[in-house]
Amino acid sequence: MTNPRAQIELRWSCVAGMPQADFLADGIRVVSNRDTPTQSKMYLDFCSYGTYLMDSRGDLVPLASPVWVWGKFYAFVIRSILSGGWKRDKADTTALNYWLGMDSGVIDIGLSDKLPEGVRQMANLLKTGMEQGFIDPFARKIIAQDGTVKNDGTRHFTPTEVLHMDWLCSNIAGSIPPFADILPVSQRMVRQLGIYRDSIPAEKEGTSHEDTGHLR
Numbered sequence: 001m002t003n004p005r006a007q008i009e010l011r012w013s014c015v016a017g018m019p020q021a022d023f024l025a026d027g028i029r030v031v032s033n034r035d036t037p038t039q040s041k042m043y044l045d046f047c048s049y050g051t052y053l054m055d056s057r058g059d060l061v062p063l064a065s066p067v068w069v070w071g072k073f074y075a076f077v078i079r080s081i082l083s084g085g086w087k088r089d090k091a092d093t094t095a096l097n098y099w100l101g102m103d104s105g106v107i108d109i110g111l112s113d114k115l116p117e118g119v120r121q122m123a124n125l126l127k128t129g130m131e132q133g134f135i136d137p138f139a140r141k142i143i144a145q146d147g148t149v150k151n152d153g154t155r156h157f158t159p160t161e162v163l164h165m166d167w168l169c170s171n172i173a174g175s176i177p178p179f180a181d182i183l184p185v186s187q188r189m190v191r192q193l194g195i196y197r198d199s200i201p202a203e204k205e206g207t208s209h210e211d212t213g214h215l216r
Helices: 019-025 041-046 070-082 117-132 159-163 184-193
Strands: 030-032 051-054 060-068 107-111 141-143 149-152
Touching: 019 051, 041 060, 107 117
Parallel strands: none
Antiparallel strands: 030 051, 051 060, 060 107, 141 149
């Protein structure tokens, strides 16, 4: 349903440079940014979140975005606590990760009013398929950048495998930046959630950098 020869050009806004300007110069028009943090439509219209189209002048047209439905997420956490599933040492300050797919209702897709009708219909079909479990983007042959076959196409990825993906697919042009290249404003988030957080040198006492959501 999509171009199997398509490549993804990966750029990071948490390192030095102007990735959006680079995309425009390279003729790349469709950009996928960070997920929309709430269900408010204004985030999608800002074109600072989700997927958007850049025209030849650099003007941005919103298309769609994953959306976090925080009410359902908090309900999940509360149910987990009440059922005894929340087990964590009080002294443990490690950030927790959760794999909650679209079938949980915690993640939705916001579609822009400017999305063409045919594309909107296909997006809704894909959304329904993922919610109901008969479309799985990880149940296919998947090869990493280094040539390793991560999935031979005969099985599904487990939630643990998805949650611990620290590699990039073969159709992605780009790499994960080392910690030293990340701007100070985003280093704290990487310390908490980065894939190599366990190998990052300890932060010096008194050093603090406020994160403003630049990591993506």
